[in-house]
Amino acid sequence: MSTHAVPTRPTGHSLLRPHQPVADPVLSARALSKVYGKGSGAVAALDRVDVDIARARFTAIMGPSGSGKSTLMHCLAGLDAVTSGTVHLDGDEISSMSQRRLTKLRRKRVGFIFQSFNLVPTLTAAENITLPLDIARTKVDKARFEQVINAVGLADRLSHRPAELSGGQVQRVACARALVGAPAVVFADEPTGNLDSHSTEQVLSILRRSVDELGQSVVMVTHEPDAAAWADTVIFLRDGHVAAELPAPSTDRVLDALRELSGESEAAHAARSTPAPTGAEA
Numbered sequence: 001m002s003t004h005a006v007p008t009r010p011t012g013h014s015l016l017r018p019h020q021p022v023a024d025p026v027l028s029a030r031a032l033s034k035v036y037g038k039g040s041g042a043v044a045a046l047d048r049v050d051v052d053i054a055r056a057r058f059t060a061i062m063g064p065s066g067s068g069k070s071t072l073m074h075c076l077a078g079l080d081a082v083t084s085g086t087v088h089l090d091g092d093e094i095s096s097m098s099q100r101r102l103t104k105l106r107r108k109r110v111g112f113i114f115q116s117f118n119l120v121p122t123l124t125a126a127e128n129i130t131l132p133l134d135i136a137r138t139k140v141d142k143a144r145f146e147q148v149i150n151a152v153g154l155a156d157r158l159s160h161r162p163a164e165l166s167g168g169q170v171q172r173v174a175c176a177r178a179l180v181g182a183p184a185v186v187f188a189d190e191p192t193g194n195l196d197s198h199s200t201e202q203v204l205s206i207l208r209r210s211v212d213e214l215g216q217s218v219v220m221v222t223h224e225p226d227a228a229a230w231a232d233t234v235i236f237l238r239d240g241h242v243a244a245e246l247p248a249p250s251t252d253r254v255l256d257a258l259r260e261l262s263g264e265s266e267a268a269h270a271a272r273s274t275p276a277p278t279g280a281e282a
C-alpha cells in the first residue's frame with residue numbers, strides 16, 4: 001500500500017477535487033483531443049484534456065470502459081498521434097515530433113508494462129530485460145541493472161526463458177525491462193490484469209518502490225480500486241474528459257469516489273433525459 005497518511009474524511013464532504021496542475025510535471029497535456037475516424041463515424045476519445053502528471057510520483061488513471069484511458073496513455077507516451085493540442089514529456093513537446101524521433105524517444109525515455117507480457121520467448125530473462133537498451137544501442141548500466149534485479153527479486157532467474165517462469169515472474173521481468181533504462185516515465189496498462197493476488201501485490205509493490213526508492217515516475221491505467229490504492233493520486237476520466245482527481249487513495253476512498261462519480265453521471269443523464277416542462281400542465 002502507499003505509505004502516505006490517509007486523511008480522515010469529514011462527513012458529507014467530497015473526497016474528489018478538480019484535477020490540479022503540478023509544478024514541474026514529467027508529463028503535461030494541454031487541450032489534448034483525439035478523434036478516431038471521420039465524418040459521421042468519428043469518435044472523440046479525448047476532448048480538450050488538460051492534464052499534468054507529477055514527477056517521481058505514482059499516478060493511477062481510472063474511468064469507465066470507453067472513457068479514454070488507453071487513448072490518453074498512448075498519446076502521453078507518443079504511441080498515438082494527437083488530433084490537436086500539445087503533449088510535453090520531460091520538457092520536450094512530443095505531439096509535433098516526427099515518427100523517427102518518437103521511436104527514439106520511446107526506446108530511450110519511456111518504459112512500458114502491458115497486461116500481456118510481450119517478452120521474447122527465445123531470450124532469457126536477462127536478455128529480455130536489456131532488449132530495449134540493446135535495440136537502442138545503449139550501454140547497460142551495471143549498477144542500475146543490479147539495483148533493478150534486486151528490486152524485482154529475480155537474481156536467481158536470469159538465465160530462465162519465459163516459458164520456464166511463472167506468470168508473476170514473467171511480469172516482474174517486464175517491470176525490470178521497463179525500469180532498467182531509467183526512463184523519464186514508466187507506463188503500465190492494467191499491469192496486474194492476468195495475475196493472482198500474490199503476484200499482483202508483488203508487481204504493485206515493485207512499482208511503488210521504484211517511485212519511493214528510485215524516484216521513478218509511474219503512470220498506471222487500472223480498473224481495480226485495490227491497485228489504484230498503491231498510487232499517490234488517482235485521475236478519473238469520463239467521456240473523454242478529466243472528471244476529477246483523488247489524492248492519497250485507499251481502496252475505500254477509491255470505491256467512494258467511483259460511487260460519487262457514477263452518481264453524478266447518473267444525475268446528469270437523468271437531467272438530460274427528463275423532458276423539459278412544456279408549460280401545458282401549468
Ligand SMILES: Nc1ncnc2c1ncn2[C@@H]1O[C@H](COP(=O)(O)OP(=O)(O)OP(=O)(O)O)[C@@H](O)[C@H]1O
Nearest residue numbers: 036037043045063064065066067068069070071072
Ligand atoms: N482505434 C480506434 N478506432 C476507433 N475508435 C477507437 C479506437 N480506439 C479507441 N476508440 C474509441 O475511443 C473511445 C475511448 O477508447 P479507450 O480505449 O481509450 O477507452 P478506455 O477507457 O481505455 O476503455 P477500456 O477500459 O474499455 O479499455 C472509445 O469510444 C473507443 O471505442
